[in-house]
Amino acid sequence: MPVALIVLAAGMGTRMNSEVPKVLHPLGGVPMLAHALAAGRALDPDRVVVVAGHGAAAVDRAVRRLDPDAAVAVQEPQLGTAHAVLAAAPALAGFAGDAVVLYGDTPFLTDATLARLTEARGRFDVVVLGFETPDPGRYGRLLASGDDLLGIVEAKDAGPEELAIELCNSGVMASDCATLLRLCAAVGNANAAGEYYLTDIVALARAEGLRAGVVRCDMAETLGINTRAELAAAEAAFQARRRAEMLETGVTMTDPATVHFALDTVVGRDAVIGPHVVFGPGVTVESGAEIRAFCHLEGCHVSRGATVGPFARLRPGAELAEDAHVGNFVEIKNALIGADAKVGHLTYIGDAAVGEAANIGAGTVTCNYDGVSKHRTTIGARAFVGSGTMLVAPVQVGAGAMTAAGSTVTADVPAEALAVARARQVVKPGFAARLMARLRAAKAGGAG
Numbered sequence: 001m002p003v004a005l006i007v008l009a010a011g012m013g014t015r016m017n018s019e020v021p022k023v024l025h026p027l028g029g030v031p032m033l034a035h036a037l038a039a040g041r042a043l044d045p046d047r048v049v050v051v052a053g054h055g056a057a058a059v060d061r062a063v064r065r066l067d068p069d070a071a072v073a074v075q076e077p078q079l080g081t082a083h084a085v086l087a088a089a090p091a092l093a094g095f096a097g098d099a100v101v102l103y104g105d106t107p108f109l110t111d112a113t114l115a116r117l118t119e120a121r122g123r124f125d126v127v128v129l130g131f132e133t134p135d136p137g138r139y140g141r142l143l144a145s146g147d148d149l150l151g152i153v154e155a156k157d158a159g160p161e162e163l164a165i166e167l168c169n170s171g172v173m174a175s176d177c178a179t180l181l182r183l184c185a186a187v188g189n190a191n192a193a194g195e196y197y198l199t200d201i202v203a204l205a206r207a208e209g210l211r212a213g214v215v216r217c218d219m220a221e222t223l224g225i226n227t228r229a230e231l232a233a234a235e236a237a238f239q240a241r242r243r244a245e246m247l248e249t250g251v252t253m254t255d256p257a258t259v260h261f262a263l264d265t266v267v268g269r270d271a272v273i274g275p276h277v278v279f280g281p282g283v284t285v286e287s288g289a290e291i292r293a294f295c296h297l298e299g300c301h302v303s304r305g306a307t308v309g310p311f312a313r314l315r316p317g318a319e320l321a322e323d324a325h326v327g328n329f330v331e332i333k334n335a336l337i338g339a340d341a342k343v344g345h346l347t348y349i350g351d352a353a354v355g356e357a358a359n360i361g362a363g364t365v366t367c368n369y370d371g372v373s374k375h376r377t378t379i380g381a382r383a384f385v386g387s388g389t390m391l392v393a394p395v396q397v398g399a400g401a402m403t404a405a406g407s408t409v410t411a412d413v414p415a416e417a418l419a420v421a422r423a424r425q426v427v428k429p430g431f432a433a434r435l436m437a438r439l440r441a442a443k444a445g446g447a448g
Helices: 032-041 056-066 081-087 111-122 177-185 198-207 228-248 431-447
Strands: 003-009 047-052 071-074 098-103 126-132 141-145 148-153 167-176 212-216 325-337 342-354 365-367 377-379 390-392 395-397
Touching: 003 032, 003 081, 032 047, 032 056, 032 098, 032 111, 047 056, 047 081, 056 071, 081 177, 081 198, 098 111, 098 177, 111 126, 111 167, 111 212, 126 141, 126 148, 126 177, 126 198, 148 198, 148 212, 167 177, 167 198, 177 198, 198 212, 390 395
Parallel strands: 003 047, 003 098, 047 071, 126 212, 325 342, 342 365, 342 377, 365 390, 377 395
Antiparallel strands: 098 167, 126 167, 141 148, 141 167
16 A cells, blocks of 8 residues: 655744754754654655645755655644644645654654554554553543544543543554545634644544544654753663664674764674764764774764774765774765775875775875865875875875875875975074074063
């Protein structure tokens, strides 16, 4: 059965006290909206529609980055969840299949739960995801008999007996798409908030003789984020879960509590991660690689047997081949470091290719930016770049070539050649002593 995702992301998030749309606040290195989209992708959806409202332009830009195939619909004004689902209708024109409603501020749904939700559609016309808690608070209550769902009551509209119910509504729902849109169109707003509740479609469906059901999940999966404190708690929960997953899959972490992962971080078995390592989005570390303490990685790939750090930074486009070594206080950006190549310390390599078994001395800089454009540096296999070399791109250092320490290289260096690009040293005997004496005398005279 084809599936469409409708991700509701129109809320203002007033309690976040922010000008940033709530669903764009970061969680696991990416906007929290990315978590809902990632969960939904497990269903292999034919269509994805994100319903934006507050900050719609910013949400639209984020969606373009996260899922270029997704459509963005705008709910204006924001009149409740059923009204938001209807805003997605134009983007679903001609679609025949099921629709699953997710929320951009509910990041922890698992693949298994969504699979059970869609599986239940074989037995029910409308399926709602619920959870149990002894402290239901403001959650809507599910009126159920076994797996049959009899109705949903919002907390603000519930009586004392209904408020005592511990089975609560997560808001996540699945139904035939045409049926969902038709029922949403029939929802009224005669409630305390004057809004069009998606939850009302359960009663409308039952009035038509349709069958509604409930699928239960752990409350932790339904955690919604409405405040900065809840965002911080969600980050802690996300990191704890990812650390546990990494350890379970064979990754060694010497101090797991200090390692921070992004949503899409991939680390292979038998990789070793030191303390205080931060993974931004888009990082893959292959089996057997080692990331030492206090490193920051994003948008990069580290191959088998490579070592990074301590105190190194890999920026987007960094690619380390097998057994490459990037040492302390080294920054790599948009560059390939070849197999067995060594970039030991205090160096910047940007917009470059470093060949196999090359050695880059301390303090080397690829001067890649002229104030307008970026230019590329190519360093050949087995080249030896002396400490303090400035490589002014575009420039090439050939295979097996060398540069003398302290050189500023502005022209290509042929293979196996030595480039010396620095002023000739001049030694003036006794000059330092005379100069210091003169300076001290001048200082003393000024003080008098």
